[in-house]
Amino acid sequence: HCGDEHEEDGAEGEPQDYTVFTLTFETKQEFDVWLEERQQQGRTSFFTKYSSGSKKTTQLRCNRAGKYVRKTETRATQTKKDVSHCSCFLNVKVEEDGSVNVRGCLGHVGHKVDVALLRLTLAQQLFLKGLLEEFFQDYIISRLRKDYPGTISRLHFVTKGDLWNIVNRFGLRPGFRHKDDMQSLKARKEEGNPHDGIRSLDMPEDPSGEGFRMIIITPQQVQWLRKFSHRGISTDDTHNATRYNLKLATVMVLNDRDAGLPAAFLLSGTMTSLDVEKLFLEIRKVVPEFNPAQIVTDEAPCFYNGFRSVFPQSRAKLHYCRWHIDKTWQRNVNKMVEPRLRSQVKKKLKELLVIEDLPTFERHFAEILAFLHVEGQDKMDDYLRRNYLGEFNLELTLVYHSEQRTISGRTHTWASFSNKDAVMDTTMISERWHLRLKTEFLHRNANTRADCLVDLLIRAVEDLAESDEIKVCREYFILV
Template identity: 55%
Template structure:
């Protein structure tokens, strides 16, 4: 060990004579200036920096790095700064960085070693940027009674601007080391992107807790009245909202995804295994049906089939829990809404857990609250960058809309007779196989923002101004039938794109006279051809000189190399390696080359197609009574 007080270590406890004899190479101990007995290492052993302690200067350097960078970046940077491994900093691990964080109280949101005291101190600071609206300390160590409402200025702006359309409210678990839940009230902007409007952290998540959240919202926005509120099947969310806003004209809509999950669990519990696939398929189509008469017929056929096949428990469950409140979950009662699931809440919670918490469910409450506040700021900055760089045109709903436009172009552009006008703003569109027809209607002028919307960039169809009776009716996404009618009624060519760049006129395209850019392009390629020819001559000359063992040949090769290096310095290439031919074009995607693998053929059992429950019911009803009894 290095001599000196800075790196001295305490001596081991006294040992026996045999042990001392076996460790005879150890240097004698001494007493430092602080009166502690220390040893200076082993005689004849080299100094190992990995076993030294951090000095004050190294600790302060690590502290400075932790204030601005992540731990993974710090470790990688320190090892690159000292590749010879001559310092203790080259051997830093995450445990050392965690110790620095603890030593200097650098944990996010840290005010006190006690978690609740730290939160109370931050709440009493009354910083308007934190948005801490309400804090109630727990009644017991289980977390019962804890309640915290967060609405930052950015979230308040989003609520005022976008909450009139639809809101989503859902909660999640395992965000801290305590038994607490996080509920997030989400809104969707003009591009249907999910934005957090309010946070509620509670130990119980009851109606009273949710009511406290909406009381804080009412104090900020007295006329808060979204058109639709989408939640899961927990009644506390909507009941808490109605307790504060009893006169609001907000329509409750239960999340389609959560209802489907509940039905699948119940079919696994109450329906025979041979019938589950058919029942689940029929229930999924029931959720997607947008016509009231067809919805009623489908629901009646499902209940009749369950009773006929002696699955009465499932039929009674559907009747008891869903038949009397179809308007709360059916698609026909949610036409034109921007949300039909709580996926924007689910995605935001997933982002919090993965990108910010890194799947760590052992965080402190004060650190988690600080993370939520910073997550809102990061999301706001990220959206601003995407809008300025026009990345918003690549949003999920817009991408799905463009896929359906290409499908409509492929099917209906060569077959316009598959679309028939049957009335004012009403059309009948056949499917690909011409076995079914769907009704497309135009409900009125579009009320979307003129620049920020989810309209198709090709034909301009709006998912909220056009309606279709097909089952592909996800919110904010236009089905192929709407695109087909829009193309037919407006006469927009199938491949025309709305772009900002000026498009040359047909007369300019047909004229054979070369333009100035064309002439310059030809001159550049003439130069490139001359360079390749000259290089070929130089390469052949250098190859012949390399085979001659004379001083004159060596001198000529050196001159050729000097001239080539001079030419290479004129323009540095973008990469030191040549790009593959398939990636040389601008905008090409880096894909791995496909290598075909030939395997021995295997016998595959043919998949049995899922039977249609509704056809089974109709066949059963049309059969004679005697045969019906036999079946």
């Protein structure tokens, strides 16, 4: 019937071959190779409708046909089942001598042949497993989109869900060396692989992770520090990257195209000045000439104090991140200023942060303090004077347009007029890196094993280096 009535339009307008064939293969392996090829060439997937206990007899049916049975009531699900019956089938029998007899038809009826709805074949799953052992998921998906046309290959439509299924099916655990992830990290450190860049490791004092400290500077990161750190560095930390109460601090540099690169990692359960000092001691070992023009951080003193303890004579100029300053001011305005004045004060403070002209800055800041005093907002007035003008009103002499002027010893660390020629005035390159790490590499999983995080950090550096090299080559060819 299908051959007589639907040969030209059986699969929603696409011609089909409804020939029922019989084939014999000498071995099961030979049959498996044939089946793999036919599924990819014919854009077909099968599910096992029936299989005998010994698997001598198997009935394979089109994965788009059949009755859908929900397996859960707790979440919304959808099905690829499109029709109750399809003409595409294979009946497989394995004989006593190991040969395989197959009877079947590869023509479809009643539904469109859609590559995106196919199952991943075993060969495709093994191929993806190999990619996952070397690359990150976003890179894999991007590569598959480019290398495999959507008209003929299921690989074009691979999603992160597919990749996580592969991870779970094959038990892929990056960085795994021991069931206890802290012991796993210790084992990795003892391997002494120079490409890992593990410079130091202090094991935790208790199961919470307290006392843990790990410093990573890979050979690629050493190159970035040597090549780019002289322009300036940004240092910031983030939390919720592992199952432990650990913070990850990253020293960021800007390359020639002003793209941020993670040049050193510090994992710590405390993130004190001593922890940061250990980080910069390791940096000094691999880059003795390390001397950035500026260091941009949030207002946490541990980063700058740790840096200065290692490089007391450095020319580096401290600049607090404008974005963090703004957020701190907004929070304190909400706490200390009456509701009727909050929006006005917030606006004035935002304007102050971007003023690059010193006389204008002095005038605007004085107006804000006077306004707060007149309106009786003494808490906010006192807060700004103590924290952003300096408790003892220390004076710093500047040369401005050949005229000596004095400003507070605290003001120059955050005001825009003192940072006009710097390569950065916020830690946003650090913020973007940490966001990318959590979304692209960790997939917002705050329960990640510590050894998995370390493996991802090391591989991320390699991935970024490769991506950066490709961008440089593209720009070169465009110029040529």
